[in-house]
Amino acid sequence: RIYDHVWNKERFTLESEGVTLVGDIIVNEAPSGKDKVAIVCHGMTANRICALKYAGMFYDLGYSLVIYDHRYYGESSGDHTTLAYLETRDLMNVISFVKEKFGENVKIALQGESMGAATVLNSLKSFNPILVAVDCPFSETIMLMKQVVKARFHLPAWPVINILRAQGHNKFNSYPDEVVPLDGVKNASCPILFMHGKEDKLIPCMHSERMIKACTNPLSEIHLFDGADHAESIIKHPEEYEKLFKEFVLKAEQASV
DSSP: OHHHHTSEEEEEEEEETTEEEEEEEEEOOSGGGGTEEEEEEOOTTOOGGGGHHHHHHHHHTTOEEEEEOOTTSTTOOOSOOOTTHHHHHHHHHHHHHHHHHHOTTOEEEEEEETHHHHHHHHHTTTOOOSEEEEESOOSOHHHHHHHHHHHHHOOOHHHHHHHHHHHHHHHHSSOGGGOOHHHHHHHOOSOEEEEEETTOSSSOTHHHHHHHTTOOSTTOEEEEETTOOTTOHHHHSHHHHHHHHHHHHHHHHHHHO
16 A cells, blocks of 8 residues: 555666566655665565565665566566576666666665575675665575475485476576575675574575574574464564564664764
8 A cells, every 4th residue: 555655656677687677666755765775675476566565664764665576577577587596686787776876875775585585695795785684585595405305395305406407507507506695695794684484394494594603794683483484474473573673774774884
């Protein structure tokens, strides 16, 4: 309702790595809205509307927002997803677009859910935002593929993984091994907030637990939520989630001044 009737939206399109990305710039009329922007990345089988539950919290804190459909989803073009490989390049192009729109000195925060979270963390290999918040990210594509093959299909991991790697290389000219959000975390100097459901059956919370140990900024945090499956933490625990989220953002902002 706020998205449709209250927020001041500006639709944009952006050419990136052979596809057209479609998204919205939501300008916050607060004085800080010119100085700080949150880019929010949705997960698989979703679109930018699914980013609003996180984006709204940033808006409350004075951020302008940029949300967009990943390649292959929503209004963006593309005939496949690449599990954060090309999506990371797309995000870097969106970041450049935001700097052109708001100025080189704009403060950028990043948030992502699931594949969007992995995309955000993967981008930290080459970009340093003021803060990052992620929900149910995976730490390595290969590790996730092993877990999914074993848990869902009850098959031995390596023969299946080798087939998927070959198919991925033939189709995308890349291997899943190249998407390692953990390496982005190791490279990052900004504070990172990890939110993850304890009952996540798609991406186990051990991925976030593994990555918090690699964080170098002492303000980084992890919060695990009881009874929450994949991407359900904010749904099952909305008040607690919002409180923790906003407290982290404010704390990270103060530290960046």
